[in-house]
Amino acid sequence: MLLKALRVGLGQLIVLGDAVSRPRPQRRSAQGQLAVKQAAAQLSLYQFRACPFCVKTRRALHRLNVPMTLQDVKKDPLARERLLAGGGKVKVPCLLIQEAGQARWLYESNAIIAYLEQRFAGVV
Numbered sequence: 001m002l003l004k005a006l007r008v009g010l011g012q013l014i015v016l017g018d019a020v021s022r023p024r025p026q027r028r029s030a031q032g033q034l035a036v037k038q039a040a041a042q043l044s045l046y047q048f049r050a051c052p053f054c055v056k057t058r059r060a061l062h063r064l065n066v067p068m069t070l071q072d073v074k075k076d077p078l079a080r081e082r083l084l085a086g087g088g089k090v091k092v093p094c095l096l097i098q099e100a101g102q103a104r105w106l107y108e109s110n111a112i113i114a115y116l117e118q119r120f121a122g123v124v
Helices: 002-020 032-042 051-065 077-087 109-119
Strands: 043-047 069-072 094-099 100-109
Touching: 002 051, 032 109, 043 051, 043 077, 043 100, 051 109, 069 077, 077 094, 094 109, 100 109
Parallel strands: 043 069
Antiparallel strands: 043 094, 094 100
């Protein structure tokens, strides 16, 4: 019971720390931001709100100014089932990439951030 309370408290501190120290979003032209928004419509991030690796990934999304659908696997049992059925395991963060009728599940925050950087950092 004490460990759960400690874990919840630490999770809230992580979320609060993220909120007060969030990086500035990348600035783009209106046309560039529209292109990013359209490309991001094919992506979904499966995550837990207070997971430190998920916070790291969401900070990268914010910094890159990529609007994305977030699926909270802890609060949404259907999202959890989709993650397990599609990705094969309930592990977060996980990025669902849907391209050309194919679904690809990308795990690990560093791999997700590298993908996002490669795909969106150069859009102006």
